[in-house]
Amino acid sequence: MTTKYSLEIIFDYSKDELTNFIKQFTTTQYTALHEKRYMTVYYLNENNLLDDEIITLLTNNSEKFIEALKISNTANEFRINMSKMQSLVGHQNSIYKVIPYSHNKLISCSLDKTIKIWDLTTGKCLKTLEGHTNYINNIILYHSNKVISCSDDNTIKIWDLTTGKCLNTLEGHTYWVSNIILYNPDKVISCSGDKTIKIWDLTTGKCLDTLKGHTDWVHNIILYHLNRVISCSDKTIKVWDLTTGECLNTLEGHTDWVKNIILYKGDMVISCSWDNTIKVWDLNTGKCLKTLEGHTNWIENIILYYPNRVISCSWDNTIKIWDLTTDKCLKTLKGHTGWVNNIILYHPNRVISCSDDKTIKIWNLTTEKCLNTLNINTHFLFIHNGLLFIGNNNNNTIESYDLYYEKYEKSLNTIYKIMCSRHVYYKGEIYKGSIYKMSEKKSIGRI
Helix, strand or coil: CCCECEEEEEECCCHHHHHHHHHCCCCCCCEEEEEECCEEEEEECHHHCCEHHHHHHHHHCCCCEEEEEEECCEEEEEEEEEEEEEEECCCCCCEEEEEEEECCEEEEEECCCEEEEEECCCCEEEEEEECCCCCEEEEEEECCCEEEEEECCCEEEEEECCCCCEEEEEECCCCCEEEEEEECCCEEEEEECCCEEEEEECCCCCEEEEEECCCCCEEEEEEECCCEEEEEECCEEEEEECCCCCEEEEEECCCCCEEEEEEECCCEEEEEECCCEEEEEECCCCCEEEEEECCCCCEEEEEECCCCEEEEEECCCEEEEEECCCCEEEEEEECCCCCEEEEEEEECCEEEEEECCCCEEEEECCCCCEEEEECCCCCCEEEECCEEEEEECCCCEEEEEEEEEEEEEEECCCEEEEEEECCCCCCCCCECCEEEEHHHCEEEEEC
16 A cells, blocks of 8 residues: 655656656646746645655656655744834833934933933833923934934924933924934934924024925925935925025925935935825936826835835835836735834835734735734834834833744645746745745745
8 A cells, every 4th residue: 555645846847848747657636736936836635645656656757856855734834923022111102213322222202202211231211301392203313422302392402311411402493393304513404394494503502594495394304415405395395505595496296295205316306295106306307207106095105125116105004116117016015904104124025014003014025925913003113233113102112022033834725746946946945935044034045
C-alpha cells in the first residue's frame, strides 16, 4: 500500500511544459492551476494527494527536477505582531505631537495646553512646561536645549528644557498659530489663522516681517531653497521670497482647501486638497504638471514613497499609491471603516495608518494586505528607535509598540502540491511569495 502525503515538488518548467510532463504519468485531476511571477503552483484537493509511486516517476524521469519537500496539511503564516512596550501617563487631554529630544527622551505637546519631557528609560515625566492658555499645535527643537511651541492662544513660546522655564513669548498674530518652522540658526517662521505668515528673530523676540496675500487661514508652510517658503491656504499655494517679503508666485488650480504640501525633486511641489485631487506643480513656472484623480472624498495627507511614487490617505476610508511617472493609481488599500487621518512609512514596503474608525493598521504595500489591526483611537503616528509611538486618545497616554514578525500555523483547505520555477528558487520556507528568516525578523527573499 502506498503512502500518501502532501508534497512540494520544484521543477524548472514553464506552466505548459510541466502540465504536459505530469500528464504522462498520472490522470489525477489537478485543480486551480495558478501561474505566479517566476512560479507555477499546482493545487490538489486533500483527497487527491500524490502517492509514492507518482512521486518517484515524476522525480526520476525529469532532468529538470530540482527538489521535493514534504509538507503537512498546515502552512506557516506570518503576520506583524504589536507588543506594547510602555505607556507614558500624565497628559489630561489628547496628545497632538511627539518629537525626539535624545536617544532616550521625548517631548510631547497636548490639547491640555502643556508640554512634557519624558524619560523613556523610566517612563517618567521629567518636566511639565506650562504657560500656554489654549491648545498647542506644534513643537520644534531649537539648539540642543530649547523647544519652540505654537498655540491656539495666538502666541509662540521659547522654552528652556533644562529649567522648564519660558524664555520668551512672541506675540503679534491675531488668531491661532497653526505651524512653525526654523529658518536659519536664530529665526522661526509661523503661519496663522489670521491669514498671515510671520518671520521672527528668536534672539530679540521681534517680528521681522509679515507676509500677506492669502485670503483665509494658512494651514502649512515648508522651506524651499535658502530664502523661500511655500505656504498653502484657501485654494492656493504661494511661493514667498523671505529676503524681500514678496510673493513670487501663486499656484492656482485646486477648487477647495489645500490640506498639505511636500517638496518633490527640488523644484516641484505636490499638494493634496479637499477637492479630492493631488496635483504636481512646477515651482519655476507655477504651472500644474499633472492632476491625480481617484479619491472620492477629501484627501487628508500625502507622503513620498520611492523617487516617483506618493501615498495618500482620504476621507473615503482608503489609502492609495500613485505612480508619478504614469499618473496612475497603482494600488488602493481598503479596510478602514472611517476616514484615514494619517499615514507613515515604517519599512520600504510597509505603511501604518490611523483612522477615525479608532484603529491603526499596518499594510504590506506589495500585497495590499493588512498585516495587523490595533484598536486604538489616535491621530498621530511616530517612529523612534524602531518603536511605534502613538497618542491614545481614549486615555491621553503615549504608548510605544514593538513591531515584529510572528509565525503561526494555519490549516489549509487546499495544499500547495507542485511548484516550478522558471527563473528563481529560494531555498527556505515558501510562504505565499515571501521567505522570512525569523531569527532576524526581516524578509530575506521574495518570489
